Amino acid sequence: MWEQQVAFSVLALAIGSAAIGVVRSRNVVHAALFLVVVLAGAAAIYILLAAEFTAWVQVLIYIGAVVILFLFGIMLTRAPMRGEGSRLDNDQRWAAVVVSLFVLGVLIALLVDAFGGQDIHFSHTLVNLGRTGSVGRDIFRVYVVPFEVVSMLLLAALVGAVVLARKD
Amino acid sequence: MLQNAWLVPSLPAAAFLVILLFGKRAGKSAAWWGITAVAASFVASCVAAVQWVQRVDDATGTSNGLAAFTKGVVTTNDVHHVVKPVTESVTWWQNGAVKFGVGTYVDGLTVLMLVVVTLVSLLVQIYSVAYMRGDRRFTWYFAALSLFTASMLTLVVAENTIQLLVGWELVGLCSFMLIGHWWEEPENSRAAIKAFLTTRTGDIGLMIGIIVLFFTVGSFGVGATNLYATGAGAHHDLLLAAAVCLMVGIIGKSGQFPLHTWLPDAMAGPTPVSALIHAATMVVAGVFLGARLYPVFFNGFSIASGGVNFMALIGGVTIVIGAVLAFVQHDIKKVLAYSTISQLGYMVMALGVGAWSAAVFHLFTHAFFKALLFLGAGSVSHSAGHTFDMREMGGLRKRMPITFWTFLIGSAALAGIFPLAGFWSKDEILVNAGANGFDAFLIVGLIGAFLTAAYMTRAVWLTFFGEFRGHGHPHESERLITGPLVVLGALSVGAGVINAAPLGLEKIKDWIEPTFAFPVVGHAAFDYPKAVLSVGIAVVAIGVAAYYWYRNAERPLLSGLTQRSPLARAGYRFLVNKYYLDDLYEKVIVGGIQGAVARATYWFDQHVIDGVVNGLGRGTTQLAHYTYDIVDQRLVDGAVNELAHEADQAGAELRRVQSGRVQRYALLLFGGVGILSLALFLTNTI
Amino acid sequence: MELNELLILSAFLFCTGIYGVLARRNGVLVLMSVELMLNAVNINLVAFSAFTKNVSGQVFALFVITIAAAEVGVGLAIVLLIYRNLHSPDLDEVDQLKG
Numbered sequence: 001m002w003e004q005q006v007a008f009s010v011l012a013l014a015i016g017s018a019a020i021g022v023v024r025s026r027n028v029v030h031a032a033l034f035l036v037v038v039l040a041g042a043a044a045i046y047i048l049l050a051a052e053f054t055a056w057v058q059v060l061i062y063i064g065a066v067v068i069l070f071l072f073g074i075m076l077t078r079a080p081m082r083g084e085g086s087r088l089d090n091d092q093r094w095a096a097v098v099v100s101l102f103v104l105g106v107l108i109a110l111l112v113d114a115f116g117g118q119d120i121h122f123s124h125t126l127v128n129l130g131r132t133g134s135v136g137r138d139i140f141r142v143y144v145v146p147f148e149v150v151s152m153l154l155l156a157a158l159v160g161a162v163v164l165a166r167k168d
Numbered sequence: 169m170l171q172n173a174w175l176v177p178s179l180p181a182a183a184f185l186v187i188l189l190f191g192k193r194a195g196k197s198a199a200w201w202g203i204t205a206v207a208a209s210f211v212a213s214c215v216a217a218v219q220w221v222q223r224v225d226d227a228t229g230t231s232n233g234l235a236a237f238t239k240g241v242v243t244t245n246d247v248h249h250v251v252k253p254v255t256e257s258v259t260w261w262q263n264g265a266v267k268f269g270v271g272t273y274v275d276g277l278t279v280l281m282l283v284v285v286t287l288v289s290l291l292v293q294i295y296s297v298a299y300m301r302g303d304r305r306f307t308w309y310f311a312a313l314s315l316f317t318a319s320m321l322t323l324v325v326a327e328n329t330i331q332l333l334v335g336w337e338l339v340g341l342c343s344f345m346l347i348g349h350w351w352e353e354p355e356n357s358r359a360a361i362k363a364f365l366t367t368r369t370g371d372i373g374l375m376i377g378i379i380v381l382f383f384t385v386g387s388f389g390v391g392a393t394n395l396y397a398t399g400a401g402a403h404h405d406l407l408l409a410a411a412v413c414l415m416v417g418i419i420g421k422s423g424q425f426p427l428h429t430w431l432p433d434a435m436a437g438p439t440p441v442s443a444l445i446h447a448a449t450m451v452v453a454g455v456f457l458g459a460r461l462y463p464v465f466f467n468g469f470s471i472a473s474g475g476v477n478f479m480a481l482i483g484g485v486t487i488v489i490g491a492v493l494a495f496v497q498h499d500i501k502k503v504l505a506y507s508t509i510s511q512l513g514y515m516v517m518a519l520g521v522g523a524w525s526a527a528v529f530h531l532f533t534h535a536f537f538k539a540l541l542f543l544g545a546g547s548v549s550h551s552a553g554h555t556f557d558m559r560e561m562g563g564l565r566k567r568m569p570i571t572f573w574t575f576l577i578g579s580a581a582l583a584g585i586f587p588l589a590g591f592w593s594k595d596e597i598l599v600n601a602g603a604n605g606f607d608a609f610l611i612v613g614l615i616g617a618f619l620t621a622a623y624m625t626r627a628v629w630l631t632f633f634g635e636f637r638g639h640g641h642p643h644e645s646e647r648l649i650t651g652p653l654v655v656l657g658a659l660s661v662g663a664g665v666i667n668a669a670p671l672g673l674e675k676i677k678d679w680i681e682p683t684f685a686f687p688v689v690g691h692a693a694f695d696y697p698k699a700v701l702s703v704g705i706a707v708v709a710i711g712v713a714a715y716y717w718y719r720n721a722e723r724p725l726l727s728g729l730t731q732r733s734p735l736a737r738a739g740y741r742f743l744v745n746k747y748y749l750d751d752l753y754e755k756v757i758v759g760g761i762q763g764a765v766a767r768a769t770y771w772f773d774q775h776v777i778d779g780v781v782n783g784l785g786r787g788t789t790q791l792a793h794y795t796y797d798i799v800d801q802r803l804v805d806g807a808v809n810e811l812a813h814e815a816d817q818a819g820a821e822l823r824r825v826q827s828g829r830v831q832r833y834a835l836l837l838f839g840g841v842g843i844l845s846l847a848l849f850l851t852n853t854i
Numbered sequence: 855m856e857l858n859e860l861l862i863l864s865a866f867l868f869c870t871g872i873y874g875v876l877a878r879r880n881g882v883l884v885l886m887s888v889e890l891m892l893n894a895v896n897i898n899l900v901a902f903s904a905f906t907k908n909v910s911g912q913v914f915a916l917f918v919i920t921i922a923a924a925e926v927g928v929g930l931a932i933v934l935l936i937y938r939n940l941h942s943p944d945l946d947e948v949d950q951l952k953g
Contacts, residue, residue, distance in 0.1 A: 004855050005855055008855055008859060008860075012859070012863045015863065015867065016863070016866055016867075016870075019866070019867050019870040019871070019890055020870060022870070022874060022883075022886055022887065022890060023870055023871075023873050023874035023877065023878065023883075023887055023890075028880060028882065028883060031883055031886055032886065035886050035889060035890070038867070038890060038893060039889075039893065042893045042896065042897055045860070045863075045897055045900070046897075046900050046915075049860075049900050049901065049903075049904040050904065051900045051903065051904070051912050051915075053912070053916075054896075054900060054912045054915050054916060054919075057916055057919055058896070058919060061919050061920070061923050062889075062893075062919065062922070062923075065923060066889065066922065066923055066926050069926050069927060069930055070882060070885070070886060070926070070930070072930070073882045073885075073930040073933055073934065074882050076934055076937070077880075077881070077882060077933060077934065077937040077943040078937070078943070088878060088879055088880055088883065089877050089878060089879060090829075090831060090877060090878070090879045090945070090946055091946075092831065092832065092835055092876060092877065093877045095835055095876070096835060096872070096873050096876030096877040097873060097877075099835055099838050099839045099842060099872065099873075099876065100838070100869040100870070100872040100873040100876070101869070102839070102842045103838060103841065103842040103845070103868075103869050103872060104865060104866065104868075104869035106842050106845045106846045106849060107845070107865040107868070107869070108862055108865055109849060110845065110849050111858055111861045111862060111865060112858060112862075113849070113853055115857050115858050115861060116858060117856075117858075118856065118857040118858065118905065119855065119856055119857065120855050120856070120857055120860075120901070120904050120905050122855075125907055126904055126907060129903070129904075129907060129908075129909050129912075130909075130912065134909050135909055135912055135913060135916070137909075138909045138910060138912075138913045139913055139916070142910070142913075143910075143913050143917075146917060147917075150917055150920050150921065153920075153921065153924055154920065154923075154924050156924075157924030157925070157927050157928050158924075158927065160928050160931070161927040161928050161930070161931040162931075164928070164931035164932060164934070164935055165931040165934050165935070826951070826952060827949055827952055828948070828949030828950055828951040828952030829945070829946060829948070829949050829952075830945065830948065831875065831876055831877075831884070831945060831946075834875055834876055835876045838872050838875075838876065
């Protein structure tokens with residue numbers, strides 16, 4: 001339906017420019033804020049695809065916690081906020097451009113070749129799919145072991161981060 | 169016995185070993201072991217001879233061969249019956265298709281030689297018991313004599329040329345040992361070496377001849393060779409080559425010109441040895457070879473076609489030069505030695521003119537009277553001053569009658585006086601020479617007869633007539649010495665009768681001459697004119713010589729001739745120096761080789777060969793240096809070092825990838841991912 | 855809506871993240887770029903989940919979010935340590951493993 005198409009296009013545009021902003025911004029804080037836009041845009045796309053639970057988790061965790069972490073990190077490392085742009089990019093900029101464009105090209109070729117002409121059909125099933133209950137059911141039935149493991153991982157990351165950042 | 173002819177050589181061989189091992193302890197009685205063995209061999213040989221005669225008679229149908237001989241009845245049989253010789257052979261080595269055998273080949277020639285060799289050896293050994301008494305190496309002497317007898321008998325019964333060669337070489341060795349019996353005196357060992365080397369030079373020809381024959385005929389066998397040579401498909405040129413080579417061997421062994429120089433020097437050995445080896449037996453080995461392999465010579469030299477051939481020529485030359493040299497010798501043994509050379513020339517010439525029976529007959533008779541003459545000379549020396557120089561003899565006929573008369577008989581036989589043995593055999597040679605168309609050789613033979621009679625008269629006169637000029641007290645020798653002389657004297661008288669043609673006895677032709685594998689040779693009838701002529705020549709010679717030396721005793725006729733006439737002096741010196749042949753051989757040939765050739769060879773060795781070797785060594789050293797400096801140090805090490813340097817450089821270059829900067833790594837990582845993805849994409853979609 | 859649009863968007867985001875990871879000097883900025891990449895993956899997952907009507911994609915996306923969070927925590931701790939030791943957040947200075 002055209003509404004989704006329009007919505008998607010807007011969102012895509014936003015995400016794309018914001019992503020470029022992240023990697024090209026001369027101000028670190030600006031980059032962080034651009035990242036917020038990207039994250040938010042991603043959440044919006046999830047909603048567009050009827051993955052509501054995932055969208056709100058994205059917002060909560062990514063925008064709510066991760067970005068805060070980033071800002072703290074910026075603050076603690078006294079990153080130059082207003083430096084020359086060149087000081088934020090290292091000397092392999094152009095090689096990086098080439099590589100990323102190359103990978104992009106390959107990926108696009110692959111995707112077009114593989115999934116050309118496939119459509120996403122929106123239906124009630126799709127909507128029901130994205131509900132919390134459905135997701136929860138899948139987690140705790142099929143993927144209960146990875147779920148437990150991930151929680152272990154979080155614990156380890158937490159402890160590890162604390163240990164690493166300790167001042168002694 | 170014909171089948172067991174191997175016994176005949178074996179008995180003396182056994183005696184040799186026994187004497188060798190036990191002789192020293194036994195002392196003088198060791199000689200009798202040798203004598204016993206030879207006597208047994210002689211008996212066996214006589215038995216073999218009788219059996220052979222029987223065999224011939226059986227084949228030709230003559231029922232009473234021996235009886236006919238004693239009665240003088242001749243049964244002529246014109247039909248040519250072939251009497252095959254009795255051969256026994258054992259193969260001792262085989263290499264592929266080539267068989268080397270040892271065995272016996274018994275035919276008429278064999279039995280004749282067996283009888284002659286064993287008889288003369290027996291008489292000589294009996295004689296030696298007295299002659300060699302008190303000698304420093306008494307038992308070894310008898311051992312060597314037994315070995316010699318065994319070797320000569322092996323040669324005679326040889327069934328194949330290899331065995332013949334073995335016997336030939338062994339008799340040469342025994343000759344060497346016995347000539348140098350008193351080797352403490354250097355001239356004796358020199359003479360022994362000279363004899364050995366000179367005959368060895370001839371042996372080269374013999375060996376080459378044997379090899380040529382083997383490849384022509386395909387076998388070493390005597391019978392096979394003779395069959396081939398008398399056969400239709402015989403290869404004439406190869407037989408000629410073989411005959412020439414074998415002739416060289418005969419020249420060496422049988423003292424023909426030009427290899428006769430060793431025989432006179434061989435007189436340095438004990439006189440019985442000279443009698444046995446250098447008169448009766450070993451020197452006739454060459455003639456025996458010629459007689460045994462006669463078809464080879466007959467075919468090779470084309471004897472049937474008349475004309476001068478190599479064999480007859482050599483024989484003829486030898487007759488004359490030997491006889492001439494006998495005139496200027498003071499040593500009685502040397503006179504006899506040159507006489508032997510001359511008589512051997514007769515035998516070889518006889519073979520060369522196609523008179524096989526005559527040659528063999530002469531061999532037969534010559535063995536007896538020449539051995540007699542030598543033993544007689546030994547008797548003279550033994551009992552009259554231990555010298556052989558005729559200038560120190562004289563007038564011995566009254567003091568040593570037996571020796572004198574036997575010596576006289578021997579000389580007359582040698583001169584060819586009727587009716588002694590030598591007359592029949594020498595006459596046969598001359599007659600056949602004339603009959604077969606070899607007139608030139610008939611003349612030569614007659615000249616030789618004249619000379620023979622002359623020089624023997626000289627020898628007899630100087631030794632037995634006139635006044636005794638020597639030292640010591642001459643007396644007749646003991647019975648052990650005179651006994652053999654008498655026996656040989658009797659044989660010198662009677663042995664010729666065996667082939668006395670006017671009596672109708674041609675036993676050599678009947679019994680001895682081979683009928684199997686033998687070419688057709690002419691047999692001249694007894695020629696009365698020629699016989700009278702030859703006897704007459706001999707008598708004239710005796711008369712002239714006797715007169716000359718008789719007169720020489722009082723007033724030398726030709727004495728002083730050498731002082732007056734330079735030509736005579738030169739001629740005399742020429743003869744005394746034995747035609748300068750010895751000088752030619754020793755100084756020119758040997759000396760040249762020793763001096764110039766040896767020096768040249770040494771120079772070649774030092775400069776060329778050593779030069780090559782040293783050069784190679786230097787070259788190798790240079791190569792090594794080069795290899796080390798350039799190849800190893802620069803090229804190989806250079807390559808290795810370069811390789812290491814390159815590895816180092818590459819490492820240094822690659823090390824720059826490891827900048828330690830993670831983002832650099834990530835760049836490479838993503839780049840690689842992109843490329844891989846592209847590759848996968850392309851390979852899977854295209 | 856075409857699946858490809860979403861996927862291409864995701865690819866673009868991913869490659870932007872790659873550029874950022876490779877080109878940015880500040881460690882925090884690198885981490886931000888990593889977040890971009892992770893989000894690209896998430897979009898991909900959810901898109902496929904909607905396409906195949908399988909909820910596993912979303913579940914997977916949830917896990918990714920969780921892990922991203924953990925990773926950011928640890929990553930920033932590391933950046934802090936680098937800053938403390940080198941007195942600069944400049945990643946170019948971290949080259950002790952230089953060969």
